[in-house]
Amino acid sequence: MIELIGFLYSIILGAVITSFTNVVGLRVPRKQSIVTPRSHCPSCGHELSPWELIPIFGYLALRGRCRGCGERIAPTYPIFELLGAIGYGYSYTLYGFSMTTLLAFAFLSTLLALAVSDLSTMLVPNVILRITAPVLLVLTYVAGATWWSPLAGALLGFSLLATVFFVSKGGLGAGDVKLFTMIGLVLGPRDVLVALFLSSLIGAVVGMGLIASKKIGRKQPIPFVPSIALGTMLTFWFSESFFDWYFELM
Numbered sequence: 016m017i018e019l020i021g022f023l024y025s026i027i028l029g030a031v032i033t034s035f036t037n038v039v040g041l042r043v044p045r046k047q048s049i050v051t052p053r054s055h056c057p058s059c060g061h062e063l064s065p066w067e068l069i070p071i072f073g074y075l076a077l078r079g080r081c082r083g084c085g086e087r088i089a090p091t092y093p094i095f096e097l098l099g100a101i102g103y104g105y106s107y108t109l110y111g112f113s114m115t116t117l118l119a120f121a122f123l124s125t126l127l128a129l130a131v132s133d134l135s136t137m138l139v140p141n142v143i144l145r146i147t148a149p150v151l152l153v154l155t156y157v158a159g160a161t162w163w164s165p166l167a168g169a170l171l172g173f174s175l176l177a178t179v180f181f182v183s184k185g186g187l188g189a190g191d192v193k194l195f196t197m198i199g200l201v202l203g204p205r206d207v208l209v210a211l212f213l214s215s216l217i218g219a220v221v222g223m224g225l226i227a228s229k230k231i232g233r234k235q236p237i238p239f240v241p242s243i244a245l246g247t248m249l250t251f252w253f254s255e256s257f258f259d260w261y262f263e264l265m
């Protein structure tokens with residue numbers, strides 16, 4: 016029973032926090048306040064009432080259109096809220112009532128805020144990294160990391176991405192370098208490599224898919240952070256059991 020309550024609570028918390036990180040990801044890179052003005056329709060200014068703000072269900076009840084002017088609401092927001100809810104619920108299933116669950120929540124929400132920001136403005140705001148990195152570092156230690164793992168992970172993430180940054184001359188943003196430094200803090204040296212591998216793979220598939228479906232031109236930059244977020248969380252959740260399984264085979 017207590018397990019079920021914890022699980023449901025995690026799902027609701029995930030949806031609610033993600034509707035907040037959506038606001039952060041949209042407003043912070045534009046240097047707007049995250050408190051005022053209240054959420055409103057970008058085309059007609061209609062201010063959202065409390066029930067319209069309910070994650071996922073508000074969007075469904077409105078059938079994806081603004082009540083003021085009928086303009087379509089971007090499905091990105093409810094999709095992210097759904098991903099946040101699933102991610103929180105899944106983390107709780109894996110780690111129960113523990114510091115690792117708290118770390119997973121904070122890590123996922125940071126990545127979701129940055130993904131929204133990248134999708135809407137192609138920016139990875141420094142201020143989000145500056146606020147979240149120390150919190151994530153503390154949680155990583157409290158969740159049981161060795162003293163050297165975050166340091167080695169951050170150093171490795173930074174040096175690899177900085178190398179790619181200078182070699183590719185702009186194929187990668189400076190924001191991606193900082194982001195992988197933070198990812199290294201949480202994942203440590205082995206898993207930051209796994210996350211980089213998975214993120215690049217997902218990014219390549221997404222990029223080829225978008226070009227093949229003519230959604231974007233060949234030269235157009237593609238936001239990479241959503242792929243990084245997915246690759247990184249998959250690493251966080253599955254890398255340990257993958258390596259356990261792999262070394263048992265040998």
Ligand SMILES: [Zn+2]
Pocket residue numbers: 056057058059060061081082083084085086
């Ligand atoms: Zn409207």
